[in-house]
Amino acid sequence: MTKNVLKDLGLYKNKLISMLINSSEIYDALCENNSTYTDSSELIFSQIYPYLYVDETQTEVLTYICVETSVPRIPTGTIKDVKLIIWVYSHKEDMKYHVADYVGTKVDIVSDIVERIISSEENCYRFGIGKPELINVDYFFPQNKYYGRQMIYNIPDFKVKETKS
Amino acid sequence: MEEWYLMTSQTRPNITGGYENDAFADYKGDAFAESLETELATTVILYNHDLSVSKEARCIIQGNGADTQLKSLERTVLFPIGTVKAGMYIFFENRYWLITGYPGNNTIYEKATIIVCQYLLRWQNKSGDIIERWTNYTSASKYDVGENGNNTIFLTSNNYTILVPYDDETINLEGKRVFIDTNKSNPRKVFKITRSDDVLYDYGEEHGRLLSLIADKTELNLETDNCELMICDYISPSTSDIPSEPPKPDEDSDFVARIIGKDNIRFGIKQLYTGILENSKGEELTDYNFRWNIVSDKKIHYSESNNTITIEIDNENYIGSSFLLQIIVDEEIVASKEIKIIGIF
Numbered sequence: 322m323t324k325n326v327l328k329d330l331g332l333y334k335n336k337l338i339s340m341l342i343n344s345s346e347i348y349d350a351l352c353e354n355n356s357t358y359t360d361s362s363e364l365i366f367s368q369i370y371p372y373l374y375v376d377e378t379q380t381e382v383l384t385y386i387c388v389e390t391s392v393p394r395i396p397t398g399t400i401k402d403v404k405l406i407i408w409v410y411s412h413k414e415d416m417k418y419h420v421a422d423y424v425g426t427k428v429d430i431v432s433d434i435v436e437r438i439i440s441s442e443e444n445c446y447r448f449g450i451g452k453p454e455l456i457n458v459d460y461f462f463p464q465n466k467y468y469g470r471q472m473i474y475n476i477p478d479f480k481v482k483e484t485k486s
Numbered sequence: 487m488e489e490w491y492l493m494t495s496q497t498r499p500n501i502t503g504g505y506e507n508d509a510f511a512d513y514k515g516d517a518f519a520e521s522l523e524t525e526l527a528t529t530v531i532l533y534n535h536d537l538s539v540s541k542e543a544r545c546i547i548q549g550n551g552a553d554t555q556l557k558s559l560e561r562t563v564l565f566p567i568g569t570v571k572a573g574m575y576i577f578f579e580n581r582y583w584l585i586t587g588y589p590g591n592n593t594i595y596e597k598a599t600i601i602v603c604q605y606l607l608r609w610q611n612k613s614g615d616i617i618e619r620w621t622n623y624t625s626a627s628k629y630d631v632g633e634n635g636n637n638t639i640f641l642t643s644n645n646y647t648i649l650v651p652y653d654d655e656t657i658n659l660e661g662k663r664v665f666i667d668t669n670k671s672n673p674r675k676v677f678k679i680t681r682s683d684d685v686l687y688d689y690g691e692e693h694g695r696l697l698s699l700i701a702d703k704t705e706l707n708l709e710t711d712n713c714e715l716m717i718c719d720y721i722s723p724s725t726s727d728i729p730s731e732p733p734k735p736d737e738d739s740d741f742v743a744r745i746i747g748k749d750n751i752r753f754g755i756k757q758l759y760t761g762i763l764e765n766s767k768g769e770e771l772t773d774y775n776f777r778w779n780i781v782s783d784k785k786i787h788y789s790e791s792n793n794t795i796t797i798e799i800d801n802e803n804y805i806g807s808s809f810l811l812q813i814i815v816d817e818e819i820v821a822s823k824e825i826k827i828i829g830i831f
Contacts, residue, residue: 353709375639380674382707385639414707419828421806424753426831463638466705 322483329403329449329478330390334371336447337388337405337439341369346434350418350427351384373408382412384427385469386435401480403449407435410461410469432458432470439474449478514594518566521546530563533575533582535651536619540577543569546595547578559602564595572687572694573651575620576600582620586649586696588689601649609664610717611655619656622649623666626700644703646677652684652695659699663711663718666701673713677701741771743813743821750828753805756798761813761821774815782809799827 341347342361351368352358358367366376370387387408394402409431418427423434436455438444445452457473521527522544530547533540545565552558561583563576570576576583587599603620610616626645634643646666650656660682667673680702687696706713712720747759761778763771778795780786784804788797795811804827813821 374637378633378635378640378642380642380706382705382709412705412707414705415709417831419806419826422803424802424805424829464636464641466641467639 322485324481324483326401326481327392328482328484329401330392331371333390333403333405333448333476334388337407338365338369338371340438340444341386341435344434344438346420347386347431347438349420350431350434351386353415353418373406382415384409384411384415384431386431395480397480399480400450400477403476403478405448405453405474405476407432407472407474408461408463408469409435409472410463410467413466413468416468428460428469432472436472448474449476451477515566518564518595522566528578530576530578532570533577535573535575535653536655537575545569545576561600563598563600565589565598567591567593567596569596570598570694571692572598572689573653573696574694575603575651584620584622584649584651584696585694586622586687588693605666605668607648607650607664607666608716609659609662610720611658614721614723616715616717617655619650623647641705642703644675644677646701648679648699648701649687650697650699652687652697656697657682657684659697663704663707664701665711665713665716665718667716670716673716674706676704676706676711676718678704741765741774741820743776743815745811745813745821745823747811747823747825749824750826751797751799752828752830753799753802754830756796759795759797759811759823761793761795763815763820776813776815776820779812779814779819780809781812784809797825802829805829 342364348361348364351364358364368383368385370376370385371389373387373389375385375387385408389406391404391406392401393404396402409428411427416426416428418430420430423430425433439453440455453474453476455472456475457471459471460469461471462468527544527546529542529544531540532543543565545563547561547563549557549561552560563570570585570589572585572588574585576585582603583600584603585598586601589596589598591597601622603622605621605623606618607621608616608618623646626647627643630643630645632642632644633640635641650659659679661679663676663678665673665675666677667675678701679699681700683698686698689695707718710720711718741763744762744764745759746762748757751757761776763774763776765771776793778788778790780788780797784801784807786797786809787800788795797811806827808824808826811823811825812819
């Protein structure tokens, strides 16, 4: 058995991104008029990224979700706090979106969808100890043509994990 | 010896009778016209700003043997005086050339500078008509690498200076997004017209006028841009409130019914719909009583007045759903419209 502290950084992103690509609401919002995807997994590294930037020079008006993790605090010898950062941002020409049960701009709606996915009964216990705690939601400008929201979750977890080698 | 010398020091030199200036005035036009009949001249087609009016003309084209690539895109053309203005097109060698310079003349012929048009620009005006103009392009960002961005995202960049005839349609190009892409099967290059200079090339009513535009590279929006028609922010005639052709009356009925109003209704904003009954001649009929009917499982507030109905959605949970608005005459549905409930923005 090998011990690790930071494997959760990649593992949380992996879990969250798999939840996102399995969501039909996320797919509909991100691919509203783009029928070039044959499978939702193609969204990874095209509109959903496991880091806070977008690969490749963009030529199209699109919406993106970027995910990142960090460990801002290790408060005790046994617990670490993992911070899960989610960026949802759209090109300024792609802010309008209408779907049942949701209200707001596309950024508002996609952020709401992401939050509901994480806090759903099915998913909320898949991260750390207890449920992820949404501690901050704010707006930001990733670039002069884009606008979006940043959501930050705090997820306490055991500091050291053991995995079979 | 001087007594029989008819010419004095004041006598002007002449060929025949001392009227060389008159000879010049009499024959200069003929001399140029004669040169137009020779192999020196070329037959071209002259067009107005929107290609709606054309005529064949003979002219002398100079500058065909250019020494640089940039100069090869330009020519000077000699016409009879009064033939051309800036903003007209000349069609020759299977290309459209735009008259860009102020046409000047030396009393014998008129000279104008022309530049080749590389691309047919297409856009849609406010009335929904598709407008096309042949345009000339030069780079306004010659040493731009083609991308710029920051730590988060990189976008493509490019700039063109566009020359186009000045007219009622081109003057409204500023702010519009256009395709500038020679790939007709899958166009992806979209530009926004960010600047128009209407003063630089204004030569007056008699001599013509051009418009200079700056096009800035922007992103393709598959939601609004029609790649097949190569029109950005395309408004289809079928999405307008008024149908492009009124529906024809059925054989069994002597009228046709229409509902005028938007396909979407915004939450929290009252929307008016009008019901119209028309005969086969398109004349409105007023002697029919009809009633409105709303088909929906949701509670929708409305008020009626004559042939109009005002609907208001006050429950945000209805956003994303739709309902049917119908006109009923003699208990028969004669018109039906599906209306979608959308958010306020």
